[in-house]
Amino acid sequence: MYVVVVGLGEVGRHVVRTLEWERHDVVAIDANPDAIRWVEENHDVMTLLGYGASQQILEQAKVSQADLVVAVTSTDEVNLIAALAARSLGAKRSIARVEGRQWGTMHESGGVEYGFLGVDVVFNPQLLLARELAKIAQSHGASEVIDLASDRIEIVALDLNDTSKRLGQALVRITFPKGVLVAAIVRDGELFVPGGNDVLLSGDRVYLVGLPQQLLAAEDLFTRTREAHTVCIIGGGVIGENLAAALARSGAEVTLIEKNREKALRIKTTHPTITVLHGDGTDTELLKEYEVGNMDFLAAVTGEDEVNLMGALLARRIGAKRTATIVQRADYIDIHHQLGIQTAISPRQLASNHVLRFVRQKELKSLATLEGGEAQVMEIRALEGARAIGVPLKQMKLPRGSLLCAILKGEQVVIPTGDSVIDAGDTVIALATTRSLDRLEALFKQRAF
């Protein structure tokens, strides 16, 4: 696949790195010579120095032959114009990142808009992030929530600790609600797909997959946590405001702390149901006074990593149990987990993951990566004549380390059991570790006679 990436900020670099690794042809454009030099030194891709929205540069990058153009510079207008120009020059698809609130109906659609002004996909990572945080707050203790198949299926991650239930029980002995499967377990940094005899231990991270309605009940099997009724949000930026609005809509009692008085006032004006505090989120007295320690969920979503980290840590100290932060630098996520913060999300990683979903939209759609790429969740179309067709699952020899999470038969979603049968034309959502990927794919390829 021929991909042109405009803008080599952190998102651009991450996209370039992944694409190079997957052996796509990549041309990277940036106006900053240093960024170009960095990519030249570290990646086997072609680079062009210049203004990404200029027709000349795009022509030089041969966008007319491109399968995908990704515009992720720091300026919305450049991204939109580059994506539009690329389309009019003959690129097959284009995707642009925007950060401002003025573009289309992004706020209602949850961060992604298709076909806006003729650009195939326009997305706002901050809104996507707010949506993901809202889902986590509404779950029963999940630290990660991933939507699949346009919200019809979800994957959630649960971090088990000493207070979790059903530790040490074999998975076969646990009765899960219909339509939920244990997809993977991460133990000591290693991801595996469990069998019926495996048990769960404290410290494990469990990935559950299934229908969203059923997942809450499945989460209850392990945790005592309920959806957050009282939420504290530190930071009233785009993420904070949208998160607060989403949670308030679903009936939670939301307290938002914002340092800037004007901003605080504006949020209160537009969202009257939210309690808005004017103050510093890292002020222990303030947190104590408004009993943040007793709240169900705390999200620190300011633009500064230090403030987020300190706010979350202080809240933990006065008793908050579930905390979430956003981290600009993806490298710091592990440290956040070590410090006891359940959820740490990097907006840039989220953005690049989102971009990569569109890259992979061909024969094999990768929908999400787990644990930094150790496993992938993907969508596979079962083609006529593939070995996987017409055989009950229990007789199918699935490679170790892979799992069929769901079968989409038209509009109907089936969470497979041993007796389920895949028909030609079905779409299968599967999870596979990197090692078992090829063999799983082979099951769904047409047999060559």
Next chain:
Amino acid sequence: MVPTHRQVARPTGFVALGLAAGMAACALVGGVYNTFGHSLGPKDDGSVGEMLLSAAITTGIGGLLLWWGAPAKGVKMRRVEATLTTTLVWALTGFCGALPFMIDTRMSLPDAYFEAISGFTTTGATVVSEIEASLSRPVLLWRSLMQWLGGMGIVVLFIAIFPSLGVSGKHMFRTEVPGHSSEGLRPKITETSLVLWRLYAFFTAVQIAVMMALFSWWVDKTRGVHWSENLFDAVCHSFTTMSTGGFSTKDNSIGHFDSGLVDVVVSVFMLIAGVNFSLYYGALATRRHTLTNRGFLREGLSWLSDTSQVFRRSVEFRAYAVVIVLFWALLTVATFEVHGNLWRSARHSLFMVSTTITSTGFGTHDYAQYPSSGMSLVLVLMFVGGMSGSTAGGIKVSRVVLLAENTWNQLRKSIRPNVVQVTRLGREIVSEDTLNAVSTFFFIFIACLGAGTLVITYTDGVPVPTAFGAMLTCLSNMGPGPFYDYFPEAKDNFAGYTGTAKFIFSFAMVLGRLEFFTVLALLLPELWRR
């Protein structure tokens, strides 16, 4: 910063295996000719077996390196390793390439090493006085094949064949491709390398066909010679023309054929090889025109103008063309007396200009009778060299253009210090860093030339102009040419020099081929300190 040796061993081992395959191919060709009743050369039989023995030894060396080396997959090579790999590959090819000369032709190690390095670096200088009488057919083919492999680059070929190198391949590519900047033609470096090698192979094939046609119908000297012998000469000479190498299968080089047509054809292909290969790619990649019956002529013309625009737009190409035409005219005038008439003078001058500017080193006649004005024209051309990204040696036209432009700017600055100036190469603005690198390159070139001359006068006691000429011809990868004839018994070759001098010359050739930085950077002490 100490490079990981095992990481370096593996690619080097692969290259050795490739060389072994090349030797085996030469042995096979020799065997086929032998079977159909052609002479194998001075020793007649035996050469095939000896070539195979060399191939076996090379396979052994390659196998050992592969066995010892760490798998390259997944591990990212840093620039240090890439640089070391390229240098080691070139040192090793010299040794492996020397095996046939040692085993078959019974040369001494310095002689054989010199001959092999001269082959791979496409210098074309030789230690063999009587080529036809002392080299067997497989060895003759091996000499030409070495030059052909070294022309576009062994490492570039390696990158083209192994697609999984990623950014390490990019670093290695930069260490071998000549010129002040080596840009990628395609998003992946593997594809860029493949494109270059394909173009190179294509031009070689065209030349073989043209030479074959000439030999079959127009050249008197090849009448009555069996077609398969002509094919052998056509292939060998095409290999050494496109690589701007200059090894010949004949004692008198191209002069053997004594034909104006051959001279012109070889000149044209040498000049083609001296052009930046990315220009050919650019010309091929221009908009394709649909050739309809109605506007056939018009479409054809517009295609031609689009294609030629790629060349016309390149400042370096224009400079290259101007230098060629100018020196051709000057040399024609300067050597008019020697040749007697304008046609002969023009014909030989064109050949001389092409062979010198592209650093090929073929000869058509005795240049010993040249007046000194003609000699100095040749001397200047030896410095200039071909274009960046070509197979030619020398300083490269683009560097000369940049040096001239920079000098002009500096001169102006010395009296008008407030003038803001930008150095350009066509539309492209050249950064300070690049200018610095170009100036440094020029300094290193001159410094190595001086130091080398000094050392050779010590080791061999030859006159300064001779040592200077010999050193220059090695550094610019020119090979045979005027200036270094000194030993009466070894005319036009390096046989008379001592073993030490031959190793120094070999080192100079590798320096010139890899353009100094790659090799000299490895001498930095901080690289080897733990």
